[in-house]
Amino acid sequence: MKQPNSTYSPLAALNTPAGRALIALAIVIVFGVLFNAEGAFFKPGTHRDAFRQASVYGILACGMTLVIITAGIDLAVGSVLALSAVCCAKMAIHWQWSPWLVICATVLVGAGSGWVSGGVTARLGVQPFIATLAMMVFARGLAKYFSGGMKVSTAVQQPDGTYEYVDVPDLFRMIDTRVFGGNVSVVTLIFLGCVAVAYVMLAYHRWGRELYAIGGNEEAARLSGVPVALSKTLAYVASGAFAGIAGICQAAQEQQGDPEAGTGYELIAIAMVVIGGTNLMGGRGGMGLTLLGVMTIGYLEKILSINAVPEAARLMLTGVIIIAAVLTQRRGRT
């Protein structure tokens, strides 16, 4: 029985979280077309850069989505990104490890940080906000400790105190490049890969279902035999691992490991997830929505920057748009 005004009408389809996230993205793109900075918006390079610049945030948003679906939050991702970037640069530049080993070790560093904050939240019952806030401070300290408070760059200090410039490691070159005739950045591919992994876990794996159940009603999930503490911890582990990957990308793009990197990135990642329509209350949302949220903010930033909007105005505008997007999402829910 198809009813004309039920799920099949195109208008009703727009009144779903995905539909509303699409509308937000469409509005941003329409603005791009209107304020195209004398055609700059129509150049492929603009789109490539919009994606490239959003990719590191987007990778963080993948992990953030998993955590937010359990009704948690991970404030540590920005600091874990810095920690990973420092570790990555140290291993790749100073110790000249092979690229794959560096990748694995860095992701493990990120996952380890996530495991700690996840364990503190899920096993010890500390609120996610507090547990990850502590990890945010701790990981930043650890990053500064490992780097000695300085950027880990290709200028390597020798035993006699002089600096010698070494080659940029292959790993960094591999990541900070473009493929497909220069039209796609490698970091964008990494970002899309992360989206795919998170999407598949949420949509096709038992663990993903358990995350939704925990976010939707933790007590019911527990009484249905869901291993709540384990599944929740793993969400933070995944978020940490994604922050590790983001750290590698960041280090590769900057060709150094900066212990101050990633400050405030967690908030942008949260904004991306929320603009997509994933609910901070948990149990609702998904990776597809987050992808739309990432693109919305990515394009917004790009459009503002090609139009040479000063940073002060850009920040204020971004704040206003986040609220507008979230209000639209909320209206749809009631």
Next chain:
Amino acid sequence: MGHERTTSERQPKAARVSLTGITKRFGPVSVLEDVDFNLLAGEIHVLAGENGAGKSTLIKILAGVHTDFDGHIEIDGMPVRPRTPLEADALGIAVIHQELSLVGPMTVADNLFLGRMKSAAGMVCRHQQEDEARGWLNRLGVNIDVCRPVEQFPIATRQCIEIAKALSRQAKALVMDEPTSALSEPEVERLFEMIDQVTAQGCGVIYITHKMEEIDRIADRITVLRDGHRVGTAPAEELPKSKLIQWMVGRTVEDQYVRGSSHAGTRRLLLDQVSVHRRGGGRHAVVNNISMEVGRGEVVGLGGLRGSGAGELLLGLFGGVGEVRGRIELDNEPYCASTPRQAIERGIALLTNDRKGTGLVPPMSITANITLASLRQFTRFGWRRKVLERRSAQQAASSLKVQAASLNMPVKALSGGNQQKVAIAKWLQTEPRLLLLDEPTRGVDVAAKQEIYQLIEQWTASGISILLITSEMPELLALSDRIVVLHRGAITAKFSRGEATAQKILSAAMGS
């Protein structure tokens, strides 16, 4: 302590609070039908009735929690209609819940003057507040340091503080909903003395209790509610125990479901001296030394009123709460579950009494809810087998006649009856041998109720054992092969199907 009151004390006094023609519906279900109730100055008026009789709803209307009702409320002859708990408070209605409404980290004095602080030029006059607080507490015979935070005092003292707060606000009616459930015997004595103090000041007390002994001791008048109707109001001495229970249960026996003959077989579950303690080792065991058996295909009903411990027993068996001590055997093998997962693996399922709070995941789809407890069956190496899952959920939903446009709908969009069927379907997927049913028909319409009765019949025929809690007496009588009655965590009576009557069960449930 003398509680006998002379008739002169009960001269016709002005009604402090009177409710007339109160009717309240939740959706199509009417929970109060044309109920009249009045509270005189200085009297202790016990509100009695079974679970679900409408007592709490009536209190909530008076306390401004429920505002969409029909009928009239008068306080001291003035028509009023409290729209929020705050308004009710300002009108002189003080409600003392089991969960007290004090602000834990604030001092006793601050709590007493919360929202109407004594101040001069915007500054709080702490000394004046503390002196006055001490004065009110002294009147109740309580001598405590009013500068200490409330949370440092035991529950009994906190209740005193609540009462002092009500007095200091010149409350006209004090509502006490099972105030003694967390108190020890001497504390109860103190509370009763305090209630006398309160009534001496002209404040009326509405007292809700499930304990016969307390009704005997303090009631001036008793009003009995049953199924949302007022059965009657009478002075305590004109309502002996037998008649009171008669009033509480006396319903027609027609249109009751009658189950077929028993399917009881060999022993499935054995409880030997089982106690359940709250995690963290609270003072009392919530369930005390219970010994009983359940056979294959048998329905054992657990009778009891609020606070009987029956719900905790089921949760404890399921590994869901606290610490279980004692010997338990399931099919002649020792059984012990510390998590629900383990209980499910041993073939136990718990249908909780609160679908939205503990039973279902409201934003998830029907399919996802149905397969939640048995996800491992539908995954290979952790990957969900969507086709198998969907087919299985479809089968379960159609065999239970779940009415939904699509199984991808979130369960929160379903009616109560259909939600309950989804919760049942979830547990049937785990192929249980022992079903723990806590209020399986709560908030379910009549048709769905009948369907659930028939399901119970089918399950027992196939050898599934059932431990059943229900607050509806006819249901308990109709469905149970045997009935075990609990009062304050201990067994007070066991009845076979033939012996059980509503009167006997209720009187055992009230601890007499």
